Amino acid sequence: MTTNKIEIKDLTVNYIENKRSFNALHDVSFGVADGEFVSVIGASGCGKSTLLSVLEGLYAPAGGTVQIDGKELHGTGTERGVVFQHYSLFPWMTTRKNIEFGIKQSRHDVKRSERAKIADEFLTKVGLTGFGNKFPSQLSGGMQQRAAIARALAMDTEILLMDEPFSAIDAKNRVILQELLLKLWEGDGSEPRKTVVFVTHDIDEAILLSDKIVVLTAHPGTVNEVVNVPFERPRRREDLVKTDEYGKFRNRLLSLLYNDIAERIGGDEVVL
Amino acid sequence: MTLKKRYLRITHLLFIALLLIQLLPDRSTKEVFTGSLIAFAVGLEVIVFVTSSFIKKEESLSLLLDITGFVFVVLGVWSLATAKYNILNDLLFPAPGKVIHQFTEDKSAIFTNIVSSLGTTIKGFLIAAAVAIPLGLFIGWSARVGGAATYITKFFSSIPPIVYIPYGIALLPTFKSVSVFVIFLATFWPVFAGTMSGVLGVDKRIIDSAKVLNVSKPEMLFRVILPASLQQIFLGCNQGLSVSFILLTSAEMIGARDGMGYYVKYYSDFGDYTRTITGLLVIGFVVIAVTFLFNKLQNRLLRWKR
Numbered sequence: 001m002t003t004n005k006i007e008i009k010d011l012t013v014n015y016i017e018n019k020r021s022f023n024a025l026h027d028v029s030f031g032v033a034d035g036e037f038v039s040v041i042g043a044s045g046c047g048k049s050t051l052l053s054v055l056e057g058l059y060a061p062a063g064g065t066v067q068i069d070g071k072e073l074h075g076t077g078t079e080r081g082v083v084f085q086h087y088s089l090f091p092w093m094t095t096r097k098n099i100e101f102g103i104k105q106s107r108h109d110v111k112r113s114e115r116a117k118i119a120d121e122f123l124t125k126v127g128l129t130g131f132g133n134k135f136p137s138q139l140s141g142g143m144q145q146r147a148a149i150a151r152a153l154a155m156d157t158e159i160l161l162m163d164e165p166f167s168a169i170d171a172k173n174r175v176i177l178q179e180l181l182l183k184l185w186e187g188d189g190s191e192p193r194k195t196v197v198f199v200t201h202d203i204d205e206a207i208l209l210s211d212k213i214v215v216l217t218a219h220p221g222t223v224n225e226v227v228n229v230p231f232e233r234p235r236r237r238e239d240l241v242k243t244d245e246y247g248k249f250r251n252r253l254l255s256l257l258y259n260d261i262a263e264r265i266g267g268d269e270v271v272l
Numbered sequence: 273m274t275l276k277k278r279y280l281r282i283t284h285l286l287f288i289a290l291l292l293i294q295l296l297p298d299r300s301t302k303e304v305f306t307g308s309l310i311a312f313a314v315g316l317e318v319i320v321f322v323t324s325s326f327i328k329k330e331e332s333l334s335l336l337l338d339i340t341g342f343v344f345v346v347l348g349v350w351s352l353a354t355a356k357y358n359i360l361n362d363l364l365f366p367a368p369g370k371v372i373h374q375f376t377e378d379k380s381a382i383f384t385n386i387v388s389s390l391g392t393t394i395k396g397f398l399i400a401a402a403v404a405i406p407l408g409l410f411i412g413w414s415a416r417v418g419g420a421a422t423y424i425t426k427f428f429s430s431i432p433p434i435v436y437i438p439y440g441i442a443l444l445p446t447f448k449s450v451s452v453f454v455i456f457l458a459t460f461w462p463v464f465a466g467t468m469s470g471v472l473g474v475d476k477r478i479i480d481s482a483k484v485l486n487v488s489k490p491e492m493l494f495r496v497i498l499p500a501s502l503q504q505i506f507l508g509c510n511q512g513l514s515v516s517f518i519l520l521t522s523a524e525m526i527g528a529r530d531g532m533g534y535y536v537k538y539y540s541d542f543g544d545y546t547r548t549i550t551g552l553l554v555i556g557f558v559v560i561a562v563t564f565l566f567n568k569l570q571n572r573l574l575r576w577k578r
Binding site: 053056057058076077078080082084086087088089090091092093101102105106135136137138161 | 484502576577
């Protein structure tokens, strides 16, 4: 047996809406190795966010198991840090207080007096030096997500779960944030990389960041294919997108995503 | 702001007009205390004039000057109708100078009564808030049975708290404690209802965000749900506070031996309408001051909202 950090096996999730049960995920299985960056992509409604909320511990599966370090997952846990699309930060706390609060929850060894110092360190890392006293509402969406990333990193969890963190950000800032995350995650090799599960619908984002991409198919959500990303690290967007391999790889992912959709439309026509 | 905009304002003309009115001969048969009125008007004008040189925002300056101007107009018309032309019955309508004089005469008694009224209000209000907020948080959060609790709250809050007074008198040893009890009831239900509706309305994404941080139950209640529902809680508190003043003064008129409601009732029973009007105006100022301070607190605690 391989020793994956996260092992998802035959995961089935049902959603109940208006008293009807929907099969959101069906027999989903894949593993995430320690220090691996895995993206989950798929069309909207494929259950990718549902998958993440199971990993977050917010939603209980109907069948199958999720194991972390070989132990079955039950509920939320401080070994996992989360960045959501919205409201990762509490609006009534300043960015510094938000980060301090996160540190307090996950790192019991850190003294109260040291929390502010660590918070400021991470604010600097994400380019928010001097914004510690601002409330989230005083920051742009991009800056809020920087602060959310700073908190997740300051919490120093082994696993990072990111649920479309950049989807609500404008195109220009999204690229900047992707590069920031890439830089922070790749690091300088002095520390082990964190294990990341990253949900997105942006193919380029997934390729730039990931070691491995899980492509989901919708209704119900199943794993279409797990693709290894063949590009060397450290990666630079400008260098990467110029290469022919990038175009080929991107097309392959696109066809995995859209063949599925095309088949579906074809299938519907047959029914009609 | 130009000097002209800052100092050449109609309010100052109204001040001069008010002084000129005082030059007219008095026709009232009663003493009118023109000196007290002039002293008050000059004092107000000096304070406003000095303050206006420090105010930075133009809207704030205009607000201050407009309100002051209104006061000068009221005082002018009032003294014309009473002291100067004696149009109104001078027993029922004392001249403004007389009210001001009465206030300075009675100020220690008035102060004692204000302290008594405020003490009662604050006691009842704080006890109610201290019970209603945690209870609302706890019931709203743990059960999430908003429906039943909401109907029960609706029932109790639909009983006008003043009807508890007779029963309160039977239950409690002193009239003071009855007043505190009634204010407690008047504040408790709106604050409780506000807290519950706040808790039930907290964005699920905020709760999820707290859950993934593995917060403890007390942290969830007091560091997440409480601030997230704070705006609704303040709505309830504001409602409770304004009802409290109405109730308190009413209660004081029924059976108390001090407080501003007592002051007004007591002297109007003796036909001393100068003191009655003094009392009314003082109550107005006290309520405004308390509401103002409470709003300051609210804005401070909710400053994270845009």
